[in-house]
Amino acid sequence: MRVRYAMNRSATPRLGVIVPKKGNRLAVRRNRLKRITRDCFRRHQINLPAIDIIVHITAAVDDLKLHRLLEQVFGELKQNA
Numbered sequence: 001m002r003v004r005y006a007m008n009r010s011a012t013p014r015l016g017v018i019v020p021k022k023g024n025r026l027a028v029r030r031n032r033l034k035r036i037t038r039d040c041f042r043r044h045q046i047n048l049p050a051i052d053i054i055v056h057i058t059a060a061v062d063d064l065k066l067h068r069l070l071e072q073v074f075g076e077l078k079q080n081a
Contacts (some may be wrong), residue, residue, distance in 0.1 A: 001066070002056040013048040015041045015055070023059040032080050033057055036066055043073035051077070 008014060017037045019030040037055050055073075057066070 001058060001069055003016065004054045004056075005051045005077065008050050008052045011050055013045055013050060014052050016053070018054065018056040020058075023057070023061075024053075032063070033061070033066060036063060039045065039068060040067065040070040040074060047078045048074065049077075053077070 015038065017034045019033050021030070024033065025031045028065075041053070055070070061069075
């Protein structure tokens with residue numbers, strides 16, 4: 001999983017999610033990974049600065065591991081703000 005971020009000019013943080021077919025062939029699985037990512041972002045959005053975040057899920061990952069990784073990433077982004 002890769003996470004990139006940059007400051008933006010709007011007042012709120014924004015999220016982009018990329019889940020290619022290569023590691024996750026089924027559309028159902030790709031959509032679930034996107035839903036988990038967006039849900040985690042919504043819970044942390046109030047504490048994040050005005051940044052653009054791009055989450056690129058590069059390989060197959062189970063739901064619990066993805067959730068833990070995202071919690072860690074958004075927590076670090078919140079501390080660095």
